[in-house]
Amino acid sequence: MANVTLRNVRKTYPGGFEAIKGVDVDVGDGQFCVLVGPSGCGKSTLLRMVAGLETVTGGEIDIGGRIVNQIEPADRDIAMVFQNYALYPHMSVYNNMAYGLRNRGMAEAEIKTRVEEAARVLELSSMLERKPRQLSGGQRQRVAMGRAIVRQPKVFLFDEPLSNLDAKLRIAMRVEIRKLQRRLNTTSIYVTHDQLEAMTLADILVVMNGGQVEQIGNPLAIYEKPATTFVASFIGAPPMNLMSTRPEEIRSQLAGSNAADAGILGIRPEDFVITDQTPDGGVALPLTVEAIERVGAETFVYGSREQEEQRVAATPGELPPGEIIVRIPGTEAPAIGAKIRVAAVRQKLHLFSGDGRTRLEA
């Protein structure tokens, strides 16, 4: 049981590359913290710094009231689950879990109790004598979890533990990890690039980009009030529609004190409705339907606006400017090529400064 506090943590590689540019995070006792961000944002590096596998070049890492910057990984009282599981291929499942305990000189009887208890929880009891190569991906994953659990550490660290599993198993394991963490009530830090995993698992969500923290908070709070355009487009699928407020068409519809300062307007796909009316204080846009995606319970309408450069690409690989996604329930949808009008109410508008770095209250 422990808090994990990162104070102005920095990582500069010998070549001068700054991977982490000063991160402050405070994870409370028993909380589940998820670090999320695109690849190369430094989230794995940060986790490995907490684990002690990477040196800290600036700031402090505090686990349970102890500064661990100079402490060996084995002595930090942490356990880590790796993306490729990193099970010892030549050892049985039992020995994989027992190895760390034996190295600490624990009595064999106590090891047996702990391993068997972990195996029972993870439904591995019948596989204790098998070698990792005789197990399926999901079972290997559970052995890796077991290896972490038996240690009864202060902190669990997860480095994209589900990304090697197929989609269905991933969801099942996600739920299992959450349940297990709740029951053990162990402080956890979890790294993922999957925003859905991040949203569903986190007590505290840390959205990272380019070695910096973009936003920290409760996942739903982040979803409802993204602090920057990066967070707005990263959290939520499909991403938030972002558009410039410069065109007269939009500027004229925006009211309120901050409208004049706003450079970027964001509206989530599900906040649009297809309607001919314009809600009071809201925004309405005429669209030409370009494509329709029906996924059963909901339908995505891809439309284009007449004017160019209305949409601001927040990150590379985003939708082309001018394209708007609208999410509507059911399978009813306008025909492709149809001219429609979509609108969002004022409460659902997100306003950002022109550089996308600051959120303004609408």
Next chain:
Amino acid sequence: MVEDEGIRRYVAHFILWIGIAIVAFPVYIAIVASTQDNALIANGQMSLLPGGHFFETYYQTIFVGTSGSTREPVGNMMLNSLVMALLIAVGKIAISIISAYAIVYFRFPLRMPIFWIIFITLMLPVEVRIYPTYKIVADLHMLDSYAGLALPLIASATATLLFRQFFMTVPDELLEASRIDGAGPLRFFWDTLLPLSRTNMAALFVILFILGWNQYLWPLLITTRDDMQTIQVGIRKMITTTDALTEWPIVMATAVLAMLPPVFVVVVMQKLFVRGLVETEK
């Protein structure tokens, strides 16, 4: 089409049998010759069927040796060869796995230059550095000793390189998991790296044992006493007799005996050997 396949198969098998015959015939001749009377062989009237002197010849070969001046029981030569081959194989594996471990897993000053120096020694086999090596061994008073036979051949760039390549395929996460599990460098080496290298070590052992067993030039130089002779040198000495008839049955029996240990090693370790060469599961 089917018939065509059949004919092709017969042709293929026929060619393979020819190949086998070419390889096996000299071995057969050696075995047959070792069971015949020396006078018949020397006359050139050797039969292609086994003769009746099997036990007699092999008894004499192993326990007595030839009647010439360098008379030495082949059993003793085999022991010398065996000790040398084992020392070389085990020594090479031990030294190179440790040096590969240092080069792959530790960051120390001049790491890459040291690796390259080891690598460059590939270009300096014993034959090339034979004089300085002999001088060193002589100065260390290791002539006519097992140490002198084995030590100069133990340092091995090839094996170091092989282990280095293998270690580099071991995922880094395994080392990291070990570190978190509280295993220091020695524990990681002993508990994880060594067991994972088992098949590689077996494959290497087979190759190095045969290499050591077949050494000729170095043992010839370094040993002067008959009781330190290795079997490869012994065979050669048996053939060159100045004023007597070469005792061909004994020479052939020695040759046959010289083949046995490598064959034994290959057969016993074949499974591990093949797995060591093809294994991909890490």
